[in-house]
Amino acid sequence: MTQAVQEFERRTPKCKAAWEHAAALIPGGVGSAIQFKPPYPIYIGDSKGSRVWDLDGNEYIDYSLCYAAMVAGHANPVIAEAIKKQADHGTLYGMPTTLAGDLAEEIMRRYPGVIDMIRFTQSGVECTQTAIRLARAATGRKHIVKIEGSYHGGTDDLLVSTGGAPKDAWGPGDAPASTADSAGLLPSSTDYTTVVQFNDIEHMRAAFDRLDGDVAGVIIEPAMTNGGVIPPQPGYLEAVRALTTEKGSVLIFDEVKVGCRIAEGGATQLYGIKPDLVTLAKAIGGGVPVGAFGGKRELMEMVTPLGPMVHFGTYNANPLGMAAGLACLTKVMTTERYEEMTRLGTKLADGQRKIIADLGIPACVTQVTTLGGILFHPEEPTNFREAARCDAALWDEYWFSMLNKGVIPMGSAWFEEWSISAAHTDEDIDRTLEVTHDVLQAISA
Numbered sequence: 001m002t003q004a005v006q007e008f009e010r011r012t013p014k015c016k017a018a019w020e021h022a023a024a025l026i027p028g029g030v031g032s033a034i035q036f037k038p039p040y041p042i043y044i045g046d047s048k049g050s051r052v053w054d055l056d057g058n059e060y061i062d063y064s065l066c067y068a069a070m071v072a073g074h075a076n077p078v079i080a081e082a083i084k085k086q087a088d089h090g091t092l093y094g095m096p097t098t099l100a101g102d103l104a105e106e107i108m109r110r111y112p113g114v115i116d117m118i119r120f121t122q123s124g125v126e127c128t129q130t131a132i133r134l135a136r137a138a139t140g141r142k143h144i145v146k147i148e149g150s151y152h153g154g155t156d157d158l159l160v161s162t163g164g165a166p167k168d169a170w171g172p173g174d175a176p177a178s179t180a181d182s183a184g185l186l187p188s189s190t191d192y193t194t195v196v197q198f199n200d201i202e203h204m205r206a207a208f209d210r211l212d213g214d215v216a217g218v219i220i221e222p223a224m225t226n227g228g229v230i231p232p233q234p235g236y237l238e239a240v241r242a243l244t245t246e247k248g249s250v251l252i253f254d255e256v257k258v259g260c261r262i263a264e265g266g267a268t269q270l271y272g273i274k275p276d277l278v279t280l281a282k283a284i285g286g287g288v289p290v291g292a293f294g295g296k297r298e299l300m301e302m303v304t305p306l307g308p309m310v311h312f313g314t315y316n317a318n319p320l321g322m323a324a325g326l327a328c329l330t331k332v333m334t335t336e337r338y339e340e341m342t343r344l345g346t347k348l349a350d351g352q353r354k355i356i357a358d359l360g361i362p363a364c365v366t367q368v369t370t371l372g373g374i375l376f377h378p379e380e381p382t383n384f385r386e387a388a389r390c391d392a393a394l395w396d397e398y399w400f401s402m403l404n405k406g407v408i409p410m411g412s413a414w415f416e417e418w419s420i421s422a423a424h425t426d427e428d429i430d431r432t433l434e435v436t437h438d439v440l441q442a443i444s445a
């Protein structure tokens with residue numbers, strides 16, 4: 001055990017006790033495997049703004065923000081008020097309210113010419129799995145093309161080559177294997193999900209040629225958020241758009257993490273590309289579980305009850321989530337707010353780069369507006385394989401050392417990201433950079 005982990009254990013006995021209790025009852029003591037970080041996860045007691053407190057009372061500036069979901073910051077008073085108000089009138093009816101139409105309108109305002117119609121879900125994975133079903137329904141084709149290392153949620157067809165398999169199973173760089181990333185998948189998951197490298201259009205074209213006109217759709221994060229944050233190279237998304245149009249395949253932008261986050265209108269606004277379908281979650285729910293898929297009218301008219309592609313869900317468009325999402329997008333996340341958050345993101349990334357350069361550490365920082373990441377490898381990655389050159393042991397040392405000084409610097413693994421919320425301030429960034437300097441100096445000594 002490293003010194004940083006020992007220090008973490010010394011500071012968090014109540015977290016350890018909570019985990020021991022939960023682990024006997026719940027696999028790993030967590031609700032999602034990503035929350036389990038050995039020796040045990042931080043158990044949260046409270047949160048407000050840019051801060052969370054663990055059960056032991058330790059305070060952290062939080063840049064994990066529930067894997068970028070908490071775009072408005074924790075316990076945002078405007079959102080909390082909207083939730084309380086709705087809770088007083090009921091949380092579920094199984095019958096529609098006007099709130100969903102209002103949130104749909106706000107999202108469509110942010111995605112003009114891209115989202116003509118939208119359907120709400122409760123999570124990101126439901127919208128990605130439904131989007132690929134819709135692509136298959138619309139084209140009558142079988143294959144889905146995805147990017148190596150991209151995570152689109154825990155659904156069988158997309159739990160393929162997310163980076164979870166051992167490196168020696170990944171296959172050659174120019175023809176990655178479709179790896180099954182969970183026990184229990186049918187062979188069809190890997191047979192019908194083809195994997196290509198991000199930022200390499202020739203690779204994708206070759207996959208289309210191999211699949212001989214049977215590609216239903218391409219699902220892609222326009223800026224990858226597995227592997228720190230990996231921006232698209234100039235011209236790449238345009239080329240993906242042109243290829244999918246040429247081949248009559250549905251282009252799905254998975255904007256679960258970046259939608260309404262890296263810009264008001266997400267990646268479609270930032271990069272100016274129009275996909276056929278967009279999947280959204282995280283930011284659009286204001287911290288309450290909400291997802292959505294939306295896009296071209298002719299595709300969305302295939303969704304039941306208008307068309308033959310089935311989509312159900314007891315909790316879909318539930319009033320609590322709709323009220324929270326509406327308050328988040330219309331009252332908190334204004335145009336100026338995105339500009340301010342992007343300024344802070346750039347200040348953090350520039351500050352981190354300067355520290356790394358001054359200390360001569362073989363590391364790099366990537367950033368897309370309000371999201372970024374530190375990888376312990378000198379070259380900025382253009383795809384997941386390059387990102388995976390990160391020294392994961394050193395990254396862990398960095399992460400625990402930052403925790404011990406009151407900062408959760410990123411989600412809890414090297415391939416996660418840091419994110420800025422509407423509640424982060426210049427003082428938070430200044431303090432974080434001071435801590436980063438001390439930590440990187442110590443671990444590089």
Ligand SMILES: Cc1ncc(COP(=O)(O)O)c(C=O)c1O
Binds near residue numbers: 152153
């Ligand atoms: C890009 C992307 N798509 C889909 C998902 C799945 O979303 P959820 O965890 O809400 O099911 C995630 C989760 O982090 C994601 O980052």
